[in-house]
Amino acid sequence: MAPLTPPGASLGPHSLIEWGIAQSVLAGQSVSGDRYLLRPYPGGLLVAVVDGLGHGEMAAAAADIAVATLETHSREPVIPLLERCHVALKRTRGAAISLASFSAMYDSMTWLGVGNVEGVLLRADGKAIPAQELIMLFPGVAGYQLPYLRAVVTPVKRGDVVIFFTDGVRRDFLSEPIPAGSPKRIAGRICDKYKRSTDDALVFVGRYLGISR
Numbered sequence: 001m002a003p004l005t006p007p008g009a010s011l012g013p014h015s016l017i018e019w020g021i022a023q024s025v026l027a028g029q030s031v032s033g034d035r036y037l038l039r040p041y042p043g044g045l046l047v048a049v050v051d052g053l054g055h056g057e058m059a060a061a062a063a064d065i066a067v068a069t070l071e072t073h074s075r076e077p078v079i080p081l082l083e084r085c086h087v088a089l090k091r092t093r094g095a096a097i098s099l100a101s102f103s104a105m106y107d108s109m110t111w112l113g114v115g116n117v118e119g120v121l122l123r124a125d126g127k128a129i130p131a132q133e134l135i136m137l138f139p140g141v142a143g144y145q146l147p148y149l150r151a152v153v154t155p156v157k158r159g160d161v162v163i164f165f166t167d168g169v170r171r172d173f174l175s176e177p178i179p180a181g182s183p184k185r186i187a188g189r190i191c192d193k194y195k196r197s198t199d200d201a202l203v204f205v206g207r208y209l210g211i212s213r
Contacts, residue, residue: 017045017207020188021187022184022187022191023191024201026168033054033058033059034168036048037049042075045104047204048097049164050117052066058092069088078099079112083146086142109121110153112149114137115137115139117167118137118171119162120163122160122163160208161206162205162206162208169190169191169196172194191203
């Protein structure tokens with residue numbers, strides 16, 4: 001699997017998160033079917049991770065359509081966004097999609113997913129209960145079968161970390177200490193150690209910064 005690890009970066013001096021990704025392409029393929037998106041909008045930020053079904057060019061084409069749809073309509077709530085993706089992906093093989101929409105005003109994150117792109121929120125406060133929260137995932141495939149959806153709104157504080165990962169990454173890392181350091185370093189360590197040899201892999205890590213008040 002050839003590693004593809006673009007640099008992480010913030011979105012600017014007033015960005016809500018600092019972030020990093022790591023990804024790899026299935027051996028024998030020239031393109032990954034995994035995609036991510038960060039799209040700021042007035043008062044907030046949309047984060048998405050998309051896994052086109054299967055691998056190769058057809059998976060990549062489905063993922064690209066989903067990302068383009070999300071980018072165009074990023075101001076909308078997460079449930080209508082997933083519904084738009086479902087319609088846009090009808091003529092493709094479909095995709096698993098997980099979304100998180102951050103609100104700067106309310107220091108909150110609204111998130112959900114369809115399929116198997118998992119997400120976890122890790123609290124910076126060591127005394128927080130629970131210290132770890134998982135995204136609500138619904139069975140189905142955007143473009144093929146979309147279930148009744150329900151989003152979860154959760155408060156976020158400065159230093160909290162959200163991690164999204166596609167099914168090319170083993171979830172074993174959730175039971176071990178998360179590596180310290182920048183989001184880019186965390187994503188790289190997780191992807192290097194836990195990626196599977198049978199699929200594309202992508203890990204997104206974002207650390208919430210909030211805004212200065």
